[in-house]
Amino acid sequence: MSDHTRSSAAQIAAALADGTTSVEVTQAHLDRIAATEPSINAFLHVDAEGALATAADVDRRREAGESLPALAGVPVAVKDLINTTGQPTTAGSRILEGWVPPYDATVVARLRAAGLPILGKTNLDEFAMGSSTEHSAYGDTRNPWDTDRIPGGSSGGSAAAVAAFEAPLALGTDTGGSIRQPGAMTGIVGVKPTYGGVSRYGVVAMASSLDQVGPMARTVEDAALLHEVIAGHDPLDSTSIDAPVPSVVEAARRGDVSGLRIGVIRELAGEGFQPGVQSRFDAAVEALAQAGAEIVEVSCPSFVHGIAAYYLVMPSEVSSNLARFDAMRYGLRVAPEGVDGPSAEQVMAASRDAGFGDEVKRRIVLGTYALSSGYYDAYYGSAQKVRTLIARDFSAAFEQVDVLLSPTAPTTAWRLGEKTSDPLAMYLEDICTIPANLAGLPGISVPIGLADDTGLPVGAQLLAPALADDRLYNAGAALERLVSMPVLQEVAR
Amino acid sequence: MSTTAKTALVGFDEALTRYDPVMGLEVHVELNTATKMFCGCATAFGAEPNTQVCPVCLGLPGALPVVNAKAVESAIRIGLALNCEIAEWCRFARKNYFYPDMPKNFQTSQYDEPIAFEGYVDIDVPADDGSVETFRIEIERAHMEEDTGKSLHVGGATGRIHGADHSLLDYNRAGIPLIEIVTKTIEVPGHRAPAVARAYVNHLRDLMVALDVSDARMDQGSLRADVNLSLKPSGSETLGTRSETKNVNSFRSVERAVRYEIGRHAGILDVGQKVLQETRHFHEADGSTSAGREKSDADDYRYFPEPDLAPVAPSRAWVDELRGTLPEPPAERRKRLQAAWDFAELDMRDIVGAGALDLVDATVRAGSSPTAAKKWWLGELARRSNEQGVDLAALPVTPEQVAGVQALIDSGRINDKLARSVLDGVLAGEGTPDEVVASRGLELVSDDGALGDAVDRAIEANPDVAQKIRDGKVQAAGALIGSVMKEMKGQADAARVRELIIEKLA
Numbered sequence: 001m002s003d004h005t006r007s008s009a010a011q012i013a014a015a016l017a018d019g020t021t022s023v024e025v026t027q028a029h030l031d032r033i034a035a036t037e038p039s040i041n042a043f044l045h046v047d048a049e050g051a052l053a054t055a056a057d058v059d060r061r062r063e064a065g066e067s068l069p070a071l072a073g074v075p076v077a078v079k080d081l082i083n084t085t086g087q088p089t090t091a092g093s094r095i096l097e098g099w100v101p102p103y104d105a106t107v108v109a110r111l112r113a114a115g116l117p118i119l120g121k122t123n124l125d126e127f128a129m130g131s132s133t134e135h136s137a138y139g140d141t142r143n144p145w146d147t148d149r150i151p152g153g154s155s156g157g158s159a160a161a162v163a164a165f166e167a168p169l170a171l172g173t174d175t176g177g178s179i180r181q182p183g184a185m186t187g188i189v190g191v192k193p194t195y196g197g198v199s200r201y202g203v204v205a206m207a208s209s210l211d212q213v214g215p216m217a218r219t220v221e222d223a224a225l226l227h228e229v230i231a232g233h234d235p236l237d238s239t240s241i242d243a244p245v246p247s248v249v250e251a252a253r254r255g256d257v258s259g260l261r262i263g264v265i266r267e268l269a270g271e272g273f274q275p276g277v278q279s280r281f282d283a284a285v286e287a288l289a290q291a292g293a294e295i296v297e298v299s300c301p302s303f304v305h306g307i308a309a310y311y312l313v314m315p316s317e318v319s320s321n322l323a324r325f326d327a328m329r330y331g332l333r334v335a336p337e338g339v340d341g342p343s344a345e346q347v348m349a350a351s352r353d354a355g356f357g358d359e360v361k362r363r364i365v366l367g368t369y370a371l372s373s374g375y376y377d378a379y380y381g382s383a384q385k386v387r388t389l390i391a392r393d394f395s396a397a398f399e400q401v402d403v404l405l406s407p408t409a410p411t412t413a414w415r416l417g418e419k420t421s422d423p424l425a426m427y428l429e430d431i432c433t434i435p436a437n438l439a440g441l442p443g444i445s446v447p448i449g450l451a452d453d454t455g456l457p458v459g460a461q462l463l464a465p466a467l468a469d470d471r472l473y474n475a476g477a478a479l480e481r482l483v484s485m486p487v488l489q490e491v492a493r
Numbered sequence: 494m495s496t497t498a499k500t501a502l503v504g505f506d507e508a509l510t511r512y513d514p515v516m517g518l519e520v521h522v523e524l525n526t527a528t529k530m531f532c533g534c535a536t537a538f539g540a541e542p543n544t545q546v547c548p549v550c551l552g553l554p555g556a557l558p559v560v561n562a563k564a565v566e567s568a569i570r571i572g573l574a575l576n577c578e579i580a581e582w583c584r585f586a587r588k589n590y591f592y593p594d595m596p597k598n599f600q601t602s603q604y605d606e607p608i609a610f611e612g613y614v615d616i617d618v619p620a621d622d623g624s625v626e627t628f629r630i631e632i633e634r635a636h637m638e639e640d641t642g643k644s645l646h647v648g649g650a651t652g653r654i655h656g657a658d659h660s661l662l663d664y665n666r667a668g669i670p671l672i673e674i675v676t677k678t679i680e681v682p683g684h685r686a687p688a689v690a691r692a693y694v695n696h697l698r699d700l701m702v703a704l705d706v707s708d709a710r711m712d713q714g715s716l717r718a719d720v721n722l723s724l725k726p727s728g729s730e731t732l733g734t735r736s737e738t739k740n741v742n743s744f745r746s747v748e749r750a751v752r753y754e755i756g757r758h759a760g761i762l763d764v765g766q767k768v769l770q771e772t773r774h775f776h777e778a779d780g781s782t783s784a785g786r787e788k789s790d791a792d793d794y795r796y797f798p799e800p801d802l803a804p805v806a807p808s809r810a811w812v813d814e815l816r817g818t819l820p821e822p823p824a825e826r827r828k829r830l831q832a833a834w835d836f837a838e839l840d841m842r843d844i845v846g847a848g849a850l851d852l853v854d855a856t857v858r859a860g861s862s863p864t865a866a867k868k869w870w871l872g873e874l875a876r877r878s879n880e881q882g883v884d885l886a887a888l889p890v891t892p893e894q895v896a897g898v899q900a901l902i903d904s905g906r907i908n909d910k911l912a913r914s915v916l917d918g919v920l921a922g923e924g925t926p927d928e929v930v931a932s933r934g935l936e937l938v939s940d941d942g943a944l945g946d947a948v949d950r951a952i953e954a955n956p957d958v959a960q961k962i963r964d965g966k967v968q969a970a971g972a973l974i975g976s977v978m979k980e981m982k983g984q985a986d987a988a989r990v991r992e993l994i995i996e997k998l999a
Contacts, residue, residue, distance in 0.1 A: 083555045096554065103548050105555060202555040208800035237557050238802050317800055320587050323598035324552045328662070344593045344660065371589070371795035380797060 004028040005165040009222040012074045012168060016062070022055035022073030026117045029075050033119065033166045039491055041141050042151075042161040044080050046120035047087050051075060054117040061115075071225055072115030077167040079158050080121035081128055082213065083202040084108050087118070091204045092126040092136040092154075095325045095332045095355030105202025106237065107171060107213050107230045114229045119167050122157030126357045127322065128178055128206045130154050131429045134420055135359045142416075143186060144491045145456055149413040152182030158216050159186040164491055169226050170216040175206050176310055177409075177433025179214045180445035184408035184459025187447040187485060189223045189476070190216045192433075194466045195440030196241035199234030207317040208239075210310075210437040220446065220477040224252035227469070243467060251470035255477030258292030262462075262475065263401035266299045268432050274411040276451025280458040281407045284448040287482040288405075293475075296401050300393035302386065306434040307427055309386035312370045312379045313438070319367030322360065327351035362423065391439040398465045403475050406432050408445040408459035436463050444472040448483040457485070500760040505752050508724075508759035509683035515732060516679040516690060516751065517721035518630075520697050522672045522707045523640065523714070524567045529668035530639040531558030531601065536670075538713055542663035550668035552596030557801050560585075564670040565608070565805055567706040568637045569815050571672050572609025574700055575632045580608050582806045585637070585799035593660065594642035596667055602638035604796040608805065609635040614700070615824065618685060618692040619846035626685070630693050631677040642667040672706075678732075686755070691748040694718050695848050696823065698744075698886075702851060703820040711742045712887045718747050722754040724762060733758070734768040738782050741775045743884050744848060749780040757782065777882070830854060834863035847871055849885055855892030861899045869895050873913060877920070894919050897926040910983055911935045939986035941993065944977070947985070948993045951976040962998040970994045 004012060004025045012025055030048050037043060058073040083089050083101035090096045104112065111118060125135035133141040133156025141156045143149040144164035151160040155172030159182035162170050172179040174192035183190025191214045198213045205211060215226035231245040264285060269278065289295045326348045327333035336342050336350035356364070370379035397404055409429055419426040436443040445459040460479060464471040529536055532549035548556040572579050586604035612632035617625045643666050648658025674697065681689050698716055701709040709716040718741045723733035736758070738750045754773070761768050772785035821829070827850065831841045834857070844850050849870040856866035870885065874895070878885045898915050901907045907915060907930060918929030930936055938944060951973045952959045961969040970991055977990045 089554070091554070099554075101553070101555070103553075200555075201557050204554040205557075205801075236559060238559050239800075316797060320589050320599050320795070320797070323589060323591065324554070324596065326591065326593070326598055328593045329551060329596065330553070345591070348591060348593075368795065371797055373793045373795070376795075376797070 005032045008219045009071060009074045009168040009217060009225055013070055016073045022058045022117060023052060026051050026055040026075045029119055029167060036164050036166055036491060039142060039147050039493060040144060040160050040164050041139055042122055042157045042164065042166060043120045044090060044123050044138050045087055047118060050086055051117035051119050058115045069114040071229055074116055074169065075119050075167060076111060076116045077119050077122050077158055077161045077170040078108065079124055079155050079172050081124055081173055081204045082108060082171060084118065087121055092124040092138060093355065094137045097332060099331055103202060106199035106234045108202065110230050122161055122170060124157055125154035126360050128154040128173055128175055129359050129363055131181060131426050133157060134416065135357055137357055140416055143413045144488060145187065146492050149415055152185030152413065154178040155216065156182045159183055159188060162188050162216050162218060163488060169222060171213055172216045173203060173211055173213050175210045176314065176437050177430045179216060180433050180443055180461055181409050181429065183216060183445040185413040185457065187457030187488065188216060188218050189220050189446055191223050191227060191444045192436060192442060193227065193231060193469055194442040196239050197469065198231050199237045199240050201234055201236040205321040207314040208321060209317060210314060220473055220480050221252040224248040224473045246467060246470035248470050248473045251473040252477045254474050255481055257288055257475055257478040260475060261294045261296060261401040262288060263296050263298035263397055263404045265404055265406045266297055267303045268406035272410050273407060274451065274453065276453030277407050277411060277458050280449050280451055281460055284460050284479060284483055288479060291478060291482055298397045298400055300397055302389040302393045303435050305386045306390060306438060307431055309383040309438060310434045311427060312383035315363040315367030316370045316380050318363045319371065322364060325352065325355065387438045390435050394439050394441060403471050404463040406461050408432055408461040412451045412454045412456035412458060432461055441466055442469040442472055444476045446476045446479045447485045449485050500764055500766060502756040503759035503763060505756055508755050511727055512724035512759055513727055514683050514686045514755050515723050515725060516686060518676045518690060518693060519719040520674045520694060521717045522674065522701055522709065524564050524670040524672065525707050526561055526563045526670055528561055530561050530564055530670035531668055534668065540665055542665060545665040550596065551664055558601060560802060561670060564637060566815065568608045568672050569807055569812060570704055570818065571706060572635050573816050574704055574819055575612040575614055575635060577609035577612030577632060577635060579807060579812050580606060582804055583608050584804045585802045586796045587799050589795040594644045594662055596664060600638060601799055603636035607634040607636035614696060616692045616696045617845060618688050619842055625842050628681060628689055630679060633675045633677045635672055635674045638671050638673060640666050640669040640671050687748040687751040690720060690751045691744045694747050695744050699823060699851060720747060720750045722751060724755065724758045734770050736768065736771060736773050738773040738775050739785065746775055746777060750775050750782060753780055753782055836863065840867065843871055847875055847885060852885060852892050856895045859893045859896035861896040865899045873916060888920065889922060890919050894926055901926055901930065906936055908937060937986045938981055938984050939989050944985060944990055944993055947977045947980050948990060948997060952997065959998055967995065
């Protein structure tokens with residue numbers, strides 16, 4: 001097999017500068033995809049033609065002596081929640097089957113402008129609702145470390161593609177942990193940037209106040225390189241922050257924790273945390289201390305209410321954001337059975353019934369209820385108050401420490417089907433990741449080794465204040481160097 | 494749909510012997526911004542369907558709104574002109590409900606945090622006896638929102654969705670900025686209620702035009718009024734159940750809708766039935782209303798703050814700056830114009846009562862004398878607007894064109910009678926007054942050659958009359974002038990004809 005698929009994005013970029021062609025690199029990844037997909041199913045759509053055309057264009061420009069962006073010619077995969085012209089965007093849902101957006105998401109436009117060949121669109125839980133990628137309308141994605149297990153979710157397709165060497169880089173989205181948790185489950189790096197740091201324009205909305213696009217890669221430096229391509233103010237997104245992008249690549253190359261104050265969150269440990277995860281995490285903390293970090297235990301008492309608040313705010317916004325899928329202008333249209341000359345309302349109802357999966361319907365119903373007159377204050381109103389309390393916990397913690405640290409998820413990857421019949425058990429998997437979304441703060445998950453009890457990857461999560469994404473890359477790069485994370489040899493069947 | 498049996502209408506005057514009306518008016522004003530509320534699409538009226546749309550106003554997956562700063566500016570200026578407080582910080586909210594002409598199935602609006610609130614306007618309401626009474630209408634709020642698309646229901650008898658074969662959707666209007674202006678409850682002596690409602694909407698129209706924030710054309714839907722009305726037994730404090738008559742589209746119809754609903758509610762209450770809380774459609778043809786959608790306080794739009802938009806926090810400095818851009822208040826303006834035009838109080842009442850103040854002012858500014866401007870708008874044009882059942886301002890003639898007609902009279906090129914034909918041509922869309930005169934051949938003949946020949950023929954045909962004039966009875970010339978005018982089809986310059994007759998016979 002080709003070397004290129006085993007290389008990091010930074011290594012590929014160096015090789016391209018040194019005479020390797022992007023067509024060669026891109027073709028190697030397309031070959032890898034063809035060989036690996038039958039056991040992984042990470043992609044919903046592969047655009048070989050488009051990717052190779054971009055690669056050839058980059059090669060031509062490089063040959064002509066043009067000065068090119070750092071990642072020009074390095075292929076990337078894109079979560080199928082992000083709009084791409086020329087390729088379908090399904091959000092993992094039947095209701096958008098075959099829909100090809102007439103416009104590119106801002107992040108996709110930035111990938112194109114930076115010359116990254118887009119390999120294809122990756123699988124996800126329908127509309128990003130899930131922690132296992134089992135809620136896709138187009139089949140499960142498997143964990144490359146053990147194909148009987150889930151890859152995490154909702155960006156499970158992007159995580160599995162990067163972990164299985166099908167792509168060196170991928171974009172995911174993170175609403176409650178959907179980049180960091182699959183990153184942890186598949187042994188790769190995943191970053192949720194500061195809310196507003198990366199444009200959401202053209203990203204199919206799940207929960208507007210929580211969603212954020214971020215990079216997924218096999219190294220912290222690679223994630224930083226992709227971060228700098230997609231980040232920065234976008235006038236088309238009113239929640240986009242008009243401030244300079246933190247120097248994350250420089251931070252990732254520094255990787256120095258000496259004197260850094262790292263807070264370990266007391267509430268995110270103990271009961272419910274798998275022993276193999278906890279011991280790997282404790283070892284990582286010890287390694288950071290050895291490297292000169294000052295380890296402080298901090299308390300964030302409101303975090304225990306994070307899941308409850310999240311499961312009110314998120315479905316409320318979902319119920320409104322997904323109302324537009326009504327079969328009137330685009331997407332699936334189903335005529336109700338046994339109705340002669342159905343009304344628009346009946347067509348809407350039949351199409352939504354046929355087009356949405358159970359988890360999506362569950363959240364629409366929850367959100368509709370939470371926003372109802374007479375319940376709004378008790379549910380949505382209270383949840384917003386909890387958000388404020390969580391933000392205060394963070395503020396207090398960041399007065400004591402520079403970054404916070406916890407396991408990314410309480411367990412390693414579970415078996416397919418193990419939690420699908422118990423939504424609450426699945427929701428609990430997001431306990432560590434949700435607070436950052438509720439407060440709009442950045443987070444990174446870095447692989448810290450394999451759990452002794454399951455032999456599966458474990459991730460540690462670092463959190464930082466808003467706009468201090470560079471701290472995550474600095475500390476993350478140090479952590480990456482200090483721990484011993486084995487390289488996946490081949491997809492394990 | 495209504496399940497109440499049809500009850501008799503009670504006469505307006507009779508209804509007021511037993512009940513007092515309570516009104517509330519909601520007026521939607523379409524702003525005249527070049528682009529939509531949350532995207533860069535054009536807002537021009539009358540474009541081909543679905544040509545002024547983009548991912549944002551079509552509600553495509555992933556699209557996000559960006560607030561139109563000009564619309565916020567207009568909203569603040571409207572709020573200030575309505576003597577409202579301007580919020581220091583406010584948010585948009587989503588109003589959630591499903592309807593095919595609403596692309597996102599929620600309307601981005603404002604809920605409990607409107608940009609403007611707690612204001613008032615003083616309006617002058619003319620009465621039948623020629624007096625004018627001033628009423629203060631209290632404004633509850635003015636808030637920003639986006640318009641919906643338009644549905645065209647095809648195949649039904651009424652043009653409504655019920656019974657239609659299919660519907661066509663035009664999203665050009667979706668996302669056009671709207672300001673909704675809501676009054677507090679209006680309680681005025683019952684017999685004045687219809688005129689007060691009309692005068693209020695008329696006042697708002699004048700204000701929007703003076704602010705230059707909207708075309709404010711009721712006939713094109715850029716100003717739309719909803720009339721909420723309930724009755725309570727005379728002297729009672731207990732409010733009745735209200736009806737909401739939607740999208741009434743002329744000042745006159747506002748007045749008629751109030752009258753009709755008073756009579757309808759009284760008919761229901763008289764026989765001990767309950768008024769349904771529902772929307773009503775107004776029918777121009779007979780001034781009646783019919784049942785629309787039943788409403789209840791349980792209607793649940795599940796409002797919540799719009800997470801895709803940042804709060805709007807206008808600085809006090811900006812608000813003060815905008816306060817400085819407000820036009821002259823209408824009452825002061827009326828006094829100023831009365832003095833400038835040297836009109837009597839009664840003249841001004843007539844003009845204001847007819848809703849013609851702006852039209853007369855613009856006509857005067859276009860060069861006409863105040864007296865002539867008033868004569869046209871309150872005479873010939875008022876007659877035509879009544880005949881057609883449209884508002885004066887909706888007639889397809891501009892103040893500049895009216896001034897042009899008057900200029901043609903003043904220069905002797907046409908007379909009053911021909912002027913009516915010129916107006917006919919202008920109203921029929923045949924062009925400017927000059928163009929109509931040319932194309933219809935309406936210019937007065939004052940050429941002595943042509944007139945002289947006609948005078949000679951008249952003298953020849955009326956030897957008796959001619960002899961009387963030769964004998965010194967100059968007043969008999971009228972008969973000969975009439976004969977000449979008849980031959981010339983009214984297009985002779987009568988003064989010149991008279992001179993020629995005297996020259997030839999005296």
